[in-house]
Amino acid sequence: MNFMKRIKSLTIWCLLSILAISQTAPIYAFNNSSIEDISNTQSMVDNLSLENDLKKLENKHQDVALKLESKKDSNLEISYDFKSVEELDLFIQNFKDGFLENGNEINTEVSVNELAKIQDIDTVKWWSPNSKWPFNGLATWKHVTYSYHYNWKSGKPYYTSANGVAITSRTSGLSGTTWHQTGKAVNLSAKYSSNDTANAKVTGYYLCGVSINGAPIGLTVNDTWTSSLTLTAK
Numbered sequence: 001m002n003f004m005k006r007i008k009s010l011t012i013w014c015l016l017s018i019l020a021i022s023q024t025a026p027i028y029a030f031n032n033s034s035i036e037d038i039s040n041t042q043s044m045v046d047n048l049s050l051e052n053d054l055k056k057l058e059n060k061h062q063d064v065a066l067k068l069e070s071k072k073d074s075n076l077e078i079s080y081d082f083k084s085v086e087e088l089d090l091f092i093q094n095f096k097d098g099f100l101e102n103g104n105e106i107n108t109e110v111s112v113n114e115l116a117k118i119q120d121i122d123t124v125k126w127w128s129p130n131s132k133w134p135f136n137g138l139a140t141w142k143h144v145t146y147s148y149h150y151n152w153k154s155g156k157p158y159y160t161s162a163n164g165v166a167i168t169s170r171t172s173g174l175s176g177t178t179w180h181q182t183g184k185a186v187n188l189s190a191k192y193s194s195n196d197t198a199n200a201k202v203t204g205y206y207l208c209g210v211s212i213n214g215a216p217i218g219l220t221v222n223d224t225w226t227s228s229l230t231l232t233a234k
Contacts, residue, residue, distance in 0.1 A: 050215060053085045061092050063222035074216045076209040079176030080134060088212060091134065095221060098130025099140075099175075099206060106142075109230040112150065112157050121147045124227050130175070140173035144200060144227045157231040158195040162186045169202045169225060177208040189228075197230040 047068060054066040069076050082088045106126040123145040131137045149164040150157050159165060167184040171177070181204040188195040202225040210217050 047215070050085075050212065054217065057085070057089055057092065060089070061096065064092055064096075065218075065220045067218040069216040069218055071214070071216060076216045076218055078209045078211050078216060080208070080210045081214070082210065082212050085212060088210060088217075091210070092219070092221070094132035094135070095130070095206075095208070098132045098135060099128070099177075099221070099223065105226045106144075107228045107230075109232050111232050111234045113234045114152050114155065114157070118151055119149050121145065122229060124229060128171075135175065138174045138176075140171060140175045142169070142171055142179075142225060144169045144202060144225060146198060146200070146229050148198060148229075150231055153194075155233060156193040156196065157233055158193065159188050159198050159231070162188050162198070165198045165200070167200045167202060169204065171206075177206040179206055180204050191230045192232065196232070197228050199226070199228045201226050 051068050054068060058064055058066055080091065082091065106124050108124045110120075110122045112120065123143050125141050125143045128140050128142045129135075129137050130140065145168045147166040147168075149160045151160050152158070163186075165186045167186060169179065169181045169184075171179040181202055183203040185201045187199050189197045189199055191197045203222070204225075205220045205222045208219045208221075210219050
């Protein structure tokens with residue numbers, strides 16, 4: 001009988017101890033909101049680290065801008081995905097070596113008819129491939145379109161004014177980039193006769209959507225094209 005009383009007393013003591021511990025010990029319960037907060041915090045830390053890396057690349061590469069986009073809100077079309085910042089670094093260098101140093105200038109002539117018209121549109125187009133990784137010789141052309149007014153003197157055509165020459169530009173082909181013109185400047189010079197040549201300087205930037213391990217990044221690279229169009233009589 002005494003033995004049973006001891007067992008009963010011990011059981012009651014254990015239950016009371018468990019109850020006391022349960023009331024004072026912290027409860028660690030992760031609901032969906034807690035998990036989401038942890039995930040968002042980690043994402044912010046990762047983004048901050050990536051933004052710092054992108055800033056270093058901007059400082060390293062002249063005329064380059066990099067913007068980390070939001071995965072949720074970004075409408076950026078991704079053309080190239082990389083596994084590391086080092087791969088993106090090499091991509092930018094190859095991009096610049098290829099597109100910015102290969103075929104940025106063209107000089108051409110167009111024949112006009114004295115009996116035809118005094119306003120015309122002509123486009124100069126030149127081959128500008130990039131043979132470096134990851135472009136590997138993708139077909140790319142640059143286009144500069146001249147919309148101009150001209151007149152005649154002693155049987156020779158000439159531009160009426162630099163302000164009368166409108167310039168637009170674009171690229172075509174398979175480069176995974178788009179060209180955006182931001183400015184232009186035109187001056188006139190003489191090749192065969194006075195003011196028969198319009199010299200155009202176009203400024204703008206290439207836009208390319210890239211990503212590092214799925215994080216979308218807008219890459220822009222500034223560039224300048226120069227071209228000229230000389231009028232000759234048919």
